[in-house]
Amino acid sequence: MKKSFNVNLGGRIFQIxxxxxxxxxxYLVSVKTCFRNNECGEEIASDIEARLGxxxxxxxxxxxARIITLTLVNEMIARMGKPESMVDDGEAAGGAAGEKGNxxxxxxxxxxxxxxxxxxxxxxxxxxxxxxxxxxxxSGLAAYFNMNVTLLRVxxxxxxxxxxxxxxxxxxxxxxxxxxxxxxxDKLRMQGVEPTxxxxxxxxxxxxxxxxxxxxxxxxxxxxxxxxxxxxxxCVLFISTFIGAAGGYFTFSLRLFPLVLVLCWIGxxxxxxxPVIAIVLVLSNKWKGLSASVKWLLLIDWMLAIVQVVVLMSxxxxxxFSPLSFM
Amino acid sequence: MYxxxxxxxMRKGMLEYCVMLLLDKKPYYSSDIIDELERANLIVVEGTLxxxxxxxxxxxxxxxxxxxxxxxxxRKYYRLTSEGKAVLKALEESxxxxxxxxxxxxxx
Numbered sequence: 295m296k297k298s299f300n301v302n303l304g305g306r307i308f309q310i311x312x313x314x315x316x317x318x319x320x321y322l323v324s325v326k327t328c329f330r331n332n333e334c335g336e337e338i339a340s341d342i343e344a345r346l347g348x349x350x351x352x353x354x355x356x357x358x359a360r361i362i363t364l365t366l367v368n369e370m371i372a373r374m375g376k377p378e379s380m381v382d383d384g385e386a387a388g389g390a391a392g393e394k395g396n397x398x399x400x401x402x403x404x405x406x407x408x409x410x411x412x413x414x415x416x417x418x419x420x421x422x423x424x425x426x427x428x429x430x431x432x433s434g435l436a437a438y439f440n441m442n443v444t445l446l447r448v449x450x451x452x453x454x455x456x457x458x459x460x461x462x463x464x465x466x467x468x469x470x471x472x473x474x475x476x477x478x479x480d481k482l483r484m485q486g487v488e489p490t491x492x493x494x495x496x497x498x499x500x501x502x503x504x505x506x507x508x509x510x511x512x513x514x515x516x517x518x519x520x521x522x523x524x525x526x527x528x529c530v531l532f533i534s535t536f537i538g539a540a541g542g543y544f545t546f547s548l549r550l551f552p553l554v555l556v557l558c559w560i561g562x563x564x565x566x567x568x569p570v571i572a573i574v575l576v577l578s579n580k581w582k583g584l585s586a587s588v589k590w591l592l593l594i595d596w597m598l599a600i601v602q603v604v605v606l607m608s609x610x611x612x613x614x615f616s617p618l619s620f621m
Numbered sequence: 622m623y624x625x626x627x628x629x630x631m632r633k634g635m636l637e638y639c640v641m642l643l644l645d646k647k648p649y650y651s652s653d654i655i656d657e658l659e660r661a662n663l664i665v666v667e668g669t670l671x672x673x674x675x676x677x678x679x680x681x682x683x684x685x686x687x688x689x690x691x692x693x694x695x696r697k698y699y700r701l702t703s704e705g706k707a708v709l710k711a712l713e714e715s716x717x718x719x720x721x722x723x724x725x726x727x728x729x
Binding site for chain 1: 651652655665666667668669671672674675678679693694697
């Protein structure tokens with residue numbers, strides 16, 4: 295279900311979905327902004343609006359309701375082109391002397407430089423929800439430091455293992471503390487692009503309008519992702535307890551299996567980390583956003599972890615081996 | 622990529638001349654100009670036409686008048702002014718020159 299409005303587009307009346315309306319109005323604003331230095335800018339913008347009206351007219355069927363959808367808007371925007379690419383470079387080269395000419399030249403040069411010119415100040419660290427594996431922390435960092443995401447992910451995974459639990463904890467803290475890039479403005483600032491109207495419109499128009507995604511992200515704290523993770527953790531803890539118990543029963547030496555050591559770490563880390571995560575979530579006001587099942591899963595995982603640690607430690611013999619000694 | 626770039630430069634250079642050529646024949650509605658240019662593969666995104674028309678109008682090379690349309694709002698019909706026709710003539714010459722130059726180089 296979508297809200298829809300009536301709009302007058304260059305003298306034609308249409309019904310338009312809310313998301314389509316926002317997209318279209320962003321586009322028209324960016325067209326106007328782009329031609330602000332042109333004395334006939336208003337006229338150009340209204341010509342373009344009229345043309346869009348004509349194109350929509352040809353596409354919405356006469357019989358049924360004349361509804362403009364987001365898909366249709368995007369199609370037509372692609373057909374009209376980016377406002378930057380419309381700026382006429384003849385303007386700079388020919389005629390128009392003095393300041394006007396300089397302005398136009400600058401505008402054309404800026405359009406030619408594209409993003410490079412517009413990348414400036416105010417880069418901000420966000421979590422990149424569009425490009426995430428877990429929380430989007432690493433992809434956000436990659437955007438911030440202008441690094442290759444995959445490379446950074448490999449480094450992150452290596453750190454996870456090499457630092458035992460430090461990197462993991464750091465990751466969780468960042469997940470909780472660093473904000474998720476929700477709005478288009480956030481996403482632009484994440485990449486260090488200034489959130490001007492034309493950049494916003496361009497981002498919306500050419501990088502796949504993510505309105506559905508934004509809505510989904512608003513409901514976030516990504517409960518389903520976290521629950522999946524917690525269920526997996528719970529399974530690992532539960533199964534490893536059994537492996538440990540079986541090992542105790544058959545009295546084979548668990549210490550010979552490196553996997554068991556890793557499982558011990560996971561248990562021990564969980565015992566310590568789950569309360570820390572909970573506290574961090576409460577402090578960062580995200581606890582309320584968690585679903586009841588996630589909260590239960592956290593509790594269950596914590597108890598499973600305690601059981602696992604107790605079982606494995608007692609079986610391995612705390613005097614011979616303590617997982618803590620490996621940290 | 623490079624080829625596309627050069628092609629688009631060439632198209633850009635010709636676009637203005639072609640628009641004036643079209644308008645020399647009869648008054649045109651902007652959407653009809655777009656249709657013609659698209660058929661000739663001269664324009665990639667439609668939006669480029671409007672700033673161009675506006676600039677030619679500012680230079681007083683063309684003019685438009687409003688005409689009722691059988692369906693929808695009234696339309697602007699563009700046509701060349703006498704000044705525009707004079708400029709077109711000059712462009713005509715330089716175009717012939719260009720063609721001559723290119724052909725000459727090819728024949729070398």
